[in-house]
Amino acid sequence: MSDQPLNIVVGFYNYADVQALEGYLRDTGITILSAVQDAQRVFDDAVNLEADAVLLCPQVTGYRHQMILDLLLHVERPIPTVGLVEATSDDGRAMVSAGAKGFVTLPLDETQGNKVVVMLRQAVDEAHKERQQGQVKTRAVPSSRLQAWQEKVITIWVPKGGGSTRTTLAVNLAVALSHAALGNQPTCLLDFDMAKGDAHTMLGFTANPDYAARHGWPLLERGLFDLVTWTASRWGQQGEGAITPVLLRNYTARWGEDSQLDLLPGLYAPHQADAREFDNRQMIYQMGRRIIEVMRQMYAFVIIDVGQDFTRPLHRAALEAANEVLVTVPPTWTAVVDAANAMPPLKHRLGDLGKFKLVITRYSAEFGLSEKEIIQEVGLPRLVTIPHDAVVAETAINTHTPFVLTDEGPLGESVRELAANFLPYLAEKRRRGRSLFAGLKKVLVRES
Ligand SMILES: Nc1ncnc2c1ncn2[C@@H]1O[C@H](COP(=O)(O)OP(=O)(O)OP(=O)(O)O)[C@@H](O)[C@H]1O
Numbered sequence: 017m018s019d020q021p022l023n024i025v026v027g028f029y030n031y032a033d034v035q036a037l038e039g040y041l042r043d044t045g046i047t048i049l050s051a052v053q054d055a056q057r058v059f060d061d062a063v064n065l066e067a068d069a070v071l072l073c074p075q076v077t078g079y080r081h082q083m084i085l086d087l088l089l090h091v092e093r094p095i096p097t098v099g100l101v102e103a104t105s106d107d108g109r110a111m112v113s114a115g116a117k118g119f120v121t122l123p124l125d126e127t128q129g130n131k132v133v134v135m136l137r138q139a140v141d142e143a144h145k146e147r148q149q150g151q152v153k154t155r156a157v158p159s160s161r162l163q164a165w166q167e168k169v170i171t172i173w174v175p176k177g178g179g180s181t182r183t184t185l186a187v188n189l190a191v192a193l194s195h196a197a198l199g200n201q202p203t204c205l206l207d208f209d210m211a212k213g214d215a216h217t218m219l220g221f222t223a224n225p226d227y228a229a230r231h232g233w234p235l236l237e238r239g240l241f242d243l244v245t246w247t248a249s250r251w252g253q254q255g256e257g258a259i260t261p262v263l264l265r266n267y268t269a270r271w272g273e274d275s276q277l278d279l280l281p282g283l284y285a286p287h288q289a290d291a292r293e294f295d296n297r298q299m300i301y302q303m304g305r306r307i308i309e310v311m312r313q314m315y316a317f318v319i320i321d322v323g324q325d326f327t328r329p330l331h332r333a334a335l336e337a338a339n340e341v342l343v344t345v346p347p348t349w350t351a352v353v354d355a356a357n358a359m360p361p362l363k364h365r366l367g368d369l370g371k372f373k374l375v376i377t378r379y380s381a382e383f384g385l386s387e388k389e390i391i392q393e394v395g396l397p398r399l400v401t402i403p404h405d406a407v408v409a410e411t412a413i414n415t416h417t418p419f420v421l422t423d424e425g426p427l428g429e430s431v432r433e434l435a436a437n438f439l440p441y442l443a444e445k446r447r448r449g450r451s452l453f454a455g456l457k458k459v460l461v462r463e464s
C-alpha cells in the first residue's frame with residue numbers, strides 16, 4: 017500500500033465524529049476536503065473536488081445505497097466509499113453489499129480511528145486495481161445524478177373495483193422501477209387496499225401455510241394487518257413515534273433476487289379490516305400518513321395500491337400524501353362515469369387535482385369507446401394508454417412474473433414507458449431498444 021496523499025469527502029451526522037476523525041487523520045497524508053451532512057453535497061463535492069474516497073455516514077440527509085455505486089463507477093475515476101456507521105446497527109453490512117469497500121464503527125475510538133486510515137488506503141488501491149483490470153464498467157453518471165430524477169410517492173387509484181387493473185399496474189410499475197435490468201431503484205410497494213390486498217398474491221407470496229406447502233410459494237409472516245395492530249397497541253403512548261424505519265423493515269418482504277423491491281403485504285382477507293383497531297379512523301389515517309412518510313425516506317419510490325373508496329382512511333392518506341396519482345380507467349362506460357363522478361367531490365376534499373393523471377387501461381378500440389372520449393369525460397390529462405392483452409396479463413399473474421419483465425409486446429412496453437416518466441434514464445435504455453431485452457432475458461433465464 018502506498019503512502020500517497022489522499023483527499024476525502026466526509027458525509028457526517030454528528031460533528032463530534034468529524035472532530036475525532038481529524039485527530040486520527042493528522043500526519044497520515046489523508047486530508048478532509050469537505051465535511052457535509054447532505055447526500056447530494058457529498059456526491060457533488062466528491063466529484064467536483066476530485067476526492068479519492070468518501071467516508072460516509074448513512075444518516076446523511078437523502079442518503080441512498082445507490083450513491084455508493086454511482087461514485088465507484090464514476091467515469092473519470094473510481095471514488096470508493098467507506099462506511100461510518102453506528103456499531104449497534106446493521107448499516108455497515110448493508111453498505112458493503114451496496115458496494116462500499118468496508119466500514120468503521122462509531123464512536124471513533126483508537127482502534128476505529130486507526131482502522132479508518134488503513135481502510136481508506138485499501139479502498140483507494142482496490143478501486144484503482146479493479147478499474148485497471150477492467151473488472152467494473154464505468155457509467156456516465158450526470159454529476160447531479162441524485163437530482164436527475166425525483167423521489168416519488170405514486171398512488172394507483174380509481175373509484176371502480178373489479179377489472180380496473182389497479183393492482184396489476186402497481187405491481188408492474190414497482191417492478192419496472194426496482195428491477196436491476198430496468199430502473200434499479202430502491203422501491204417499496206405498499207398494499208393499502210382496505211377491501212383486501214392482492215399485491216402479494218400477484219408477486220407469488222402467500223399468507224396461507226397450506227398454499228406455501230402445496231405450491232412452494234414463499235410464506236409471508238407479517239403484513240399491514242400485523243403492523244396496524246402492533247402500532248395501535250402503542251399509539252396511545254408513543255403516537256407517530258411508534259413507526260420507525262427499523263419497525264417497518266420487520267413488516268416488508270423482499271421480492272426476487274434481482275430487484276430492490278420490498279412489499280408491505282396488504283390485508284389477507286376482507287374480515288381483517290373489521291378488526292377493532294380499524295374502527296378508529298383518525299388513528300388509521302394518521303398511521304397511514306406516517307408509514308408513507310417514513311417509507312419515503314427509506315426508498316427512492318413508494319408505490320401505493322389503494323381500493324376504490326377514497327374516504328376510507330388508508331386510501332385517503334395515500335391520495336393526500338402522493339406526488340402523483342395514477343387513475344386507471346378501462347374503456348367501459350361504467351368505469352368512465354364512476355371516475356368522472358368522483359372528481360368533483362375529490363376536488364372539494366383535496367383542492368387542486370394537478371397531481372391526478374389518467375391512465376387508460378386494458379384499452380382496445382374494438383370495445384367501442386375512443387381514447388378521446390375517455391379523456392374528455394374524465395377530464396384529466398392522460399399519461400399513457402395501456403393496451404388490452406388478457407393472455408399476457410393473466411399468464412403473468414399465474415406465473416408470478418410481472419409482464420413488464422417478460423413481454424416485449426405493447427403491454428410490457430406501455431408500462432416501461434410509464435416508468436420512464438419517473439426515471440429519465442429508463443427512457444434512454446428504452447431507446448437503445450433490443451439490448452435492454454437481451455439483458456432482461458439473461459436475468460430471467462438465470463432466475464428460473
Ligand atoms: N392490460 C390488460 N389487459 C387485459 N387484462 C388485464 C390487463 N391488466 C390486467 N388485466 C386483468 O384484469 C384483472 C383485474 O386486475 P387487478 O386485480 O389488477 O384489478 P384491480 O383494479 O386491482 O381490482 P380489485 O378491485 O380486485 O382491487 C386481472 O385478472 C388482470 O389479469
Ligand SMILES: [Mg+2]
Nearest residue numbers: 182183209214
Ligand atoms: Mg386490486
